[in-house]
Amino acid sequence: MLPSEIVQQVRRVQLHTGRQVVDVLAGAYLSVFKGGGVEFDEVRPYVPGDDVRTIDWNVTARMGEPYVKRYVEERELTVLLLVDVSASQDFGSNQRSKREAAVEMSALLAFTAIHNDDKIGLLLFHGEVDVYIPPRKGQKHALRVVREALARGREEYVEGETDLLRRRRRTLMELPRALAARFQELIHRTAGEPRRATNIAHALEFCRKVLPRRAIIFLISDFLDDGYLNVLRSVNRRHDVVCVQVTDKRERLFESAGLLTLQDAETGARRVVDTQSPAYRRALGATASDHLERLQSDLRASGIDLVRIDATEPVVDPLLAFLRMRERRARRS
Numbered sequence: 001m002l003p004s005e006i007v008q009q010v011r012r013v014q015l016h017t018g019r020q021v022v023d024v025l026a027g028a029y030l031s032v033f034k035g036g037g038v039e040f041d042e043v044r045p046y047v048p049g050d051d052v053r054t055i056d057w058n059v060t061a062r063m064g065e066p067y068v069k070r071y072v073e074e075r076e077l078t079v080l081l082l083v084d085v086s087a088s089q090d091f092g093s094n095q096r097s098k099r100e101a102a103v104e105m106s107a108l109l110a111f112t113a114i115h116n117d118d119k120i121g122l123l124l125f126h127g128e129v130d131v132y133i134p135p136r137k138g139q140k141h142a143l144r145v146v147r148e149a150l151a152r153g154r155e156e157y158v159e160g161e162t163d164l165l166r167r168r169r170r171t172l173m174e175l176p177r178a179l180a181a182r183f184q185e186l187i188h189r190t191a192g193e194p195r196r197a198t199n200i201a202h203a204l205e206f207c208r209k210v211l212p213r214r215a216i217i218f219l220i221s222d223f224l225d226d227g228y229l230n231v232l233r234s235v236n237r238r239h240d241v242v243c244v245q246v247t248d249k250r251e252r253l254f255e256s257a258g259l260l261t262l263q264d265a266e267t268g269a270r271r272v273v274d275t276q277s278p279a280y281r282r283a284l285g286a287t288a289s290d291h292l293e294r295l296q297s298d299l300r301a302s303g304i305d306l307v308r309i310d311a312t313e314p315v316v317d318p319l320l321a322f323l324r325m326r327e328r329r330a331r332r333s
Contacts, residue, residue, distance in 0.1 A: 021111045021115055025316070025319065025320060025323070026112055026116060028323035029116060029323060030116055031327050032323050032326045032327050033077055033216060034077070034116065042070050043059050043068065043069055043070065044068060045065065045067055046065070046066035046068050050068050051068075054069050055067070055069075056069050077116075077215075077216060078118065078211070078213065079109065079113040079118055079121070079217075080121045080123060080135060080215050080217050081106050081109060081120070081121065081123070081145065081149075081218050081220065082123045082203055082204075082217055082218065083103075083106055083124050083125070083149055083221075084126070084200070084221035085099065085125065085130060085149075086126040086127070086197060087126070088224050089221075089222060089246065091250075093248050093249065093250035093312065094248075094311065096311055098222055098247070098311045100311070101246050101309055102220045102244075103146070103149045103150050104315050105218075105220055105319065106145065107146045107149075109218055109319075110142040114138065114139055114141075114142040117137065118137070119136055119137050120136070120137075120141065120142055120145055121134050121136070122148060122149060123203060123207065124149065125200075125202070126199070127199045127202075128199065128202065129203060129206050132206070133148060134210070135215070198221065198222075198225040199225065199228075200221060200223070200225045201225075201227055201228040204219075204228065204231045204232060204235045208234075208235055208238070211239065214238065214239055214240070215239050215240070216240045217235070217241045217242070218244055219232075219241060219244065220246060221245065221246065222246050222247065223243070223295055229298055229302070232304065236302065236303070236304050241304055241305075242304075242306075242307065242322075243304055244306075244307045244308075244309060245292075245307070245308045246309055246311060247292070249310055251288045252285050252289060252292075254275060254281050255275070257276075258275060258276055259275075259276075260272070305326065307319060307322045
């Protein structure tokens with residue numbers, strides 16, 4: 001049974017995001033993702049009257065006669081929310097943390113997808129896969145997605161190792177048999193480990209195995225990780241990946257507060273720093289800016305879209321701006 005506070009938060013999120021979905025996001029989402037409208041189905045021999053632009057030249061060269069690609073209309077989309085719940089997401093300098101901003105973004109996307117009669121799924125991850133909810137339709141299912149995203153990471157809900165194992169065992173029931181044994185290994189290996197590090201590549205590999213057909217994947221994280229870019233590019237070739245980076249302005253603009261002991265949320269390392277030093281604050285800001293610029297550059301070069309949200313500001317505006325940008329780009333192509 002969920003604590004009453006979690007239930008109340010789910011209701012608040014539903015009320016807060018529901019009107020934004022109906023009034024603002026639903027139409028933009030429909031024109032962007034439904035507008036594509038086609039998915040590759042098969043290749044077949046060319047017949048007179050076929051559009052020559054659909055010829056598959058690789059198959060044609062192998063078979064010695066022309067073949068064309070056949071597409072089918074996508075009437076139902078699959079949306080998967082890939083949400084980072086590692087320790088760094090708990091940082092927040094204002095009224096909410098990066099994790100809470102990620103939950104609000106997840107709710108907006110979940111209710112928008114359901115409003116447009118699409119399937120919505122959820123994958124929570126940190127160093128390993130934590131919770132997987134396969135994509136399904138329905139308002140009740142969307143509420144479950146929001147509830148799980150809200151509850152994960154709250155110490156009053158995840159009460160020790162026993163509850164964590166119970167939640168992971170429930171995840172086993174959601175998986176195909178071929179993956180259940182692998183996930184069981186992860187349970188035993190990580191049962192006593194703290195939930196700290198981020199492993200984006202591992203989560204993406206999991207997605208590649210559980211999504212048999214093309215899906216829209218929203219990867220929501222602060223991207224404080226390395227070594228995932230090649231896997232991300234590979235997954236994007238099969239699916240439509242949209243990266244959502246969650247930040248906090250205090251990560252870029254650190255105020256003077258004297259001597260402080262800072263702890264790395266994902267490694268546990270501690271050190272004492274002098275925040276009164278202008279040089280230190282400039283170096284901290286430069287490091288954060290370099291990370292943002294490098295991520296943007298890498299994703300642009302890979303043809304992957306990036307949405308940035310700040311935990312101290314509303315998340316609906318960047319999402320709407322992204323949808324409108326993508327709509328304009330589709331019209332030009």
